[in-house]
Amino acid sequence: MKVAKFGGSSVANATQLKKVGEIIKKDSGRKFIVVSAPGKRNKQDFKVTDMLINLGNAYVNHESYDEFLSIIIGRFREITTELGVSEYILKDIEQTIYSVLERNEPSDQKLDAIKAIGEDSSAKILSEYLRTIGLEASYLNPKDAGIIVSDEPGNAQILPQSYSKLYTLRNRPEILVIPGFFGYTIDGKLMTFSRGGSDITGSIVAAGVQASLYENFTDVDSVYTVNPNIVHQPKEITSLTYKEMRELSYAGFSVFHDEALIPAFKERIPVCIKNTNNPDAPGTFIVAEKESKEKCVVGIASDTGFSTLFVSKYLMNRELGFGRKLFEILEREDVSFEHTPSGIDDLSVIIRDNQLTPEKESKIISRIKEELKPDTVKVHYNLAMIMIVGEGMMNTVGIAQKATTALTKANVNIKMINQGSSDVSMMFGIQADDINKAIQSLYHVFFEDNKR
């Protein structure tokens, strides 16, 4: 039994939904289908969820929302008409929208209910379409599926009792189409997950029904060894482990929300990233353990948008509690950080730029000056991080040498190296401007140069 999740681009219009129908028909193991809300049909297009958020905000602010409403309904009308499914489906969707809007409930709960309409409608349309192409299929509301969540609008967490209820769905004979992105509290309130939440639903259902495979259909053939915007047509990764995926996702591999995979990872269910537009491509498998660790570097992720907070103080390493106090200052400003490389008398904190506002930065700096009395405290901007990832790397002599040689050849000054804390990755910090030549050179050494 497989769980297949289809993202926004896979359900964006009738043409895409027909491809989805083909894919489901082709493999009778695809019993549990999870869908996103319709995404963009082209670059200029809107996502239905964004339009629903506009609608919701207008509604709770007592502004006019008719235009948003008609755009949303228009979009669903187009899809259902082109697919040739029963008119009843569109009426059902419209009715759901009106009843959500009319219901008396607090604003944040109302917003969640409105946001969820996209996925819910996708599931209704797809299940009906599957029936028209001769498959036995039902729409299954998350409440009936047993997806029970915490009472946190926009950031619901799955509750453990969900899984045993989900497991009973294995006895259902037909294909079940479940909308992604939301669940219900014990007392029946609709709550959405964080954004990207259809991946979460897919992963939860895969864990719950103990699927043999969780297929995640997107619009790329696979996960690439490096960022395809930097290297033209890079090699594809055929298989990687959860741990490798996690490290790659950290810096720039945004195929999906890697945290969404936790429920599937916990049950050691293999995941496959596939392309709705090219379903015969093998895709990328994400597994608990790899069979062969021969090729130990699987991918190189990179991302810009980092800064470094540098603090130095003579004899820092004799000062008990220095690091702890520094982290407390960051914590009090609600700033989370990525890494904390330290020298004898220096400590650097690598922070994503989105964690720092100029106000927070100056507050943090003045508190550090006041409380820690350092010799130096400053922030360096425009840092890019490179993560070379692969299980087995730690026990292979020469990986660091290959990497540093590649960067030196490309004339890239290495601002930072962090190896050894993680056993599946090695991190480099460089000037953001150098990122393209750095990645190109690393790609060449690790994936093209077969002599080494």
Next chain:
Amino acid sequence: MKVAKFGGSSVANATQLKKVGEIIKKDSGRKFIVVSAPGKRNKQDFKVTDMLINLGNAYVNHESYDEFLSIIIGRFREITTELGVSEYILKDIEQTIYSVLERNEPSDQKLDAIKAIGEDSSAKILSEYLRTIGLEASYLNPKDAGIIVSDEPGNAQILPQSYSKLYTLRNRPEILVIPGFFGYTIDGKLMTFSRGGSDITGSIVAAGVQASLYENFTDVDSVYTVNPNIVHQPKEITSLTYKEMRELSYAGFSVFHDEALIPAFKERIPVCIKNTNNPDAPGTFIVAEKESKEKCVVGIASDTGFSTLFVSKYLMNRELGFGRKLFEILEREDVSFEHTPSGIDDLSVIIRDNQLTPEKESKIISRIKEELKPDTVKVHYNLAMIMIVGEGMMNTVGIAQKATTALTKANVNIKMINQGSSDVSMMFGIQADDINKAIQSLYHVFFEDNKR
């Protein structure tokens, strides 16, 4: 005006003291002389300070101490007789010892007063000897010199008012011989510095009198580029900066107590390490700033005896306060640590083995398990650290490449790299067993291979 400090081996016997006399005579700038207690004359010998500690312990425990007393007095008799200085000096030393023993004072203060006899006697002997070779010289007690310290027996800290008093000593016409290792509280109690404290006195005097140079006479010609126990006759370092010295001292460069240099460093007074047995050798200069940064790697320090506490937890980097809580646990057990390299979901803490007892280790591990609920927590032993040091390193492309290539050639597996937190060093962690081949290969690449 120079301050010259002579260590234990330089004042160990009459032969050595005669060399010291020659050295002082040769340069009329050597106005302030600081001396240690007599050290070992050969490998099997004892240090006078150790014997004084035995004496002190026996005394406060009401045990017999006559034997220790006669060994100590015998040693001073031998020195004064061979030097041919006035008998009055030996009598003065004996009288001082008896009056210290008879004085009514608390035990810890008594112990400090006894420990200080070695340096005090050296200074009396040397000043008298200098007069016999025709120099104008006086013994100067630290109280009269103005070395005022905090009331912390065995760990006295210099008080800032000392410096202006010391500055007035510039007006004294003669050579002043000051015993190292101790000072006096405001109310006149003798207090010793921490062990190695003659270096501290030298550094304080150099800062106080605003010396043009602080000469630190030892028994080696200079600071070496690498540990001479690993590489035979390694190249000498002619000049290095305070910052470089500090990083080198951290791991294995124990020429002296680097913390002792802080008072001199703060006043930017240059320091020169010289050899009493070969005073014409240029020695090693330690300066605030280097003129030429051409040769950017100045030395490679190494040390064994480290362990790593490794903690991993899925999604650790989203958990605000994780690092802070971990450091708090270590702090509560009074464990200070060296470095904290971190991955996405992992954090390692590098700890010197002397910081961890088995009891502390198991306490820390169980508290981490309980409070942080990690996926993994374990301790790895037998780590060696290598520190490649040099100002200007950060802006030189290819240093990391050279280092990793050297280690790879030597077939050394790099367990850890930490570069970028300090701007003058790069740190590698390797298996302790690999340390010799690693240092030999690095030495070859950075100091012998002139083609690079």
